[in-house]
Amino acid sequence: MKRAALALLSLLAASSALAQEKEAEKGAQEKMGRMAHAAAPACADPLPRCAVSATPSFGADGRLWLTYSVAGKVYGAMSRDNGGSFAPPFVIAAPAGTLDDNGEARPKIVALADGTLLASYTTRPEKSYEGTVFVTRSTDEGRSFAPPQPLVDDKGQRFETFILGPKGRLFAAWLDKRDAARAKAAGESFEGSGIAVAWSDDAGKSFSGKSILLDHSCECCRIGAALDRDGQPVFIWRHVFENNRRDHMAAKLSADGKTLTGARVSLDDWATSCPHQGPALAIDAAGRWHIAWFTRGKTRQGLFYARSEDGGKSFSEPERIGDAERAPQRPQLLASGGALYRAWKEFDGTTTTILAQISRDGGKSFDAPRALAQTAEASDHPLLAESKGVVYLSWLTHEEGYRLIPLQRDHARAPARNATAGLAKKQRAAPTPIVSRRRAASASL
Template sequence: MRRVIFVLLAMLAAPAAAQHAVHQPPGSSCTEVSLRCASAVTPWAAPDGTLWLAFAAAGQVAVARAEAPGWVQVVSGPPAAIDDNGEARPKVFADGKGLVLVTWTVRKEQAFSGQAWIARSADGGRSFEPARPLSNDPVSQRFEVAGLLPDGTLVLVWIDKRAGAAAKRAGQAYAGAAVVAAWSKDGGRTFEREQVVADHSCECCRLALAPTGDGGLALAWRHVFEGGVRDHAVARLDAKGLGAPARLAVDDWPVQACPHHGPALTVAADGGWHAAWFTKGRARQGLFGARSMDGGQSWSQPEPIGDQARRPGHPALLAAPSGLWRAWKEFDGETSAVKVQHSGDGGVSWDAARVVATTAEASDHPQLVNSGGRAMLSWASRAEGWRLLGLEGP
């Protein structure tokens, strides 16, 4: 069994003399813009080796670098109601050549609605342009994700309510929201177009986006199928738009409510697509995984993940040089635990699940990142703070 290497980077915003304080629960009076006060931390490993972190604290959004303790850059405007509940969270994207983008959502009063924002740096994060709305559409944008095509085209994708609002004005029914994509040829300075690429998505579940290795991006989302069934769909996205969607699995979950539980997706070096998702369908219930070897058009039989008695959920997937990794969170009524599994044969089989972190307090969803060629788990919890755990070892 691989030895877990534990690395705590002392919350990056605290000086050496105050590092012990970052382990303490922030409480309701935590008003500083630091990782100590963050409830959701999103990592991004840039090609140049920099490990970026995006987070919200005290109503503002900031970025930090794991390699630069004490460096924190606030990128948002005045304090606002930031979406940082685990499912929705600030995110950072960096190309390793100077471009750094930070995206986040400010909640609106209407349920399941928000306005997505973007802040851009062209000098490696030393300075950021003033934050601006991601879209000029006034209705709602949430759950934004970013990807890069081989020609340098930046693609942003999000859940959007403009199509539903238009249908309502026309007196027509419209289930859920829509998936909208925008393409930029200048690193996010401008976007050539915004396009609805899929109607009838779940309005409250995160998206998953991953490079395919063949010039495109793999996209997964929870879709509202006929009869209000909220199962998952996948498709390939490129400069031309979205390819024909395929159903990930027929879970048959008819629900007129928000699951708040989006999918995870990664593409391995051999071209295999790997997904993990949660369902309470009539066909199966719990957390499941599957793989596709034909670009997402057909999928293996779903296999259960985790201990179903401990309510496994909120999965993360990673294709690393050492193989495939998956992580998820379980809860036994008192303690939350993050478990991980490794596959060295392209997802055909998986090692036994093992616990790598626990907490008795509120916690973020687990995040996996390939940092320095090694698989790492990023996890924030109220009592312990932010932790970065190495999953590989002798």
């Protein structure tokens, strides 16, 4: 009896310790989330240092176009030296309503091959999430933009993403709540939102095929996108499965644009409403689909990576990314030049660090994590971008401003402006390690 009582006490202590550990991890995650966009910088100058997010886009000529918002206006700025300096910023739009700019949703520019700049942003009424996605174009290098037009002539759209095909077709995808609104009006239950797509063959002047192809996506997370080897886009999003399980789904758009075909990436068993953290997707030259995502499910918790060797029919066993004790979040993936790059945030309770790894064998193994930058203040999500064969980390922080940092090892000795000195020494290293249709650098600016 005494032994049984002691065993019971030991079990209770272990359970209590586990609960405390999970609560501490949850607290770190929540604190990191608050720090990510805790408050806009206390200035209203039309410069990235006064923004809460900044989104890069490289043109074919190597110029960097940065998009951000300050005091309710959407701005752009251009750099010819990979973020070392910027030309004076230009106004893209001064929209009415609340501007979606929170890391997951953000204004953006797509620099097209003919020099056209296609910009987009989302607005919504105050205290409402019934958004409207607007698009506008500039054909004179940002000196002027056409009057913004809604992507869809109705409300309920958010989290737009664009990806440029090899023949110049511009694909768009977004979350669309029109089916949810119709179901609500009819007194029917409806979980989440829907995945909608469209495409443009005239440099963004018009979009065709606008339709919701799959219902019941999670309504508050960004969509990941990448091109498959045949030039067709693949999208990944957090989906609402049975019993409100919000795990991830990846699907490819058919050539006629009428069908999304894909599968569930993993069974995390996360029943939640708004995680506010979308996934990342990259497809390499061999056609492998690479996925990274955040979860707090019953099956697994933290940041994970998996890949598909068969075009999304099946996925490898999820592999943990980062140090679980440092609340890893906000994954990014990019495939380039035979290598796969991944980056993410970690938070130790005081400092946010951006780490990165490279795989040169199709995601089977990665080199040791390298710390690229850190801050003790609020910061944007990390983003990866490529220009002329070089992959960069793009990151905006409240304290340090905007930074563009090369990831390749052969660029590691090139000092990035505003990067924290001795960062790698300070960072503790981690071990190396359904066919479906819709129902009937671094300058501180």
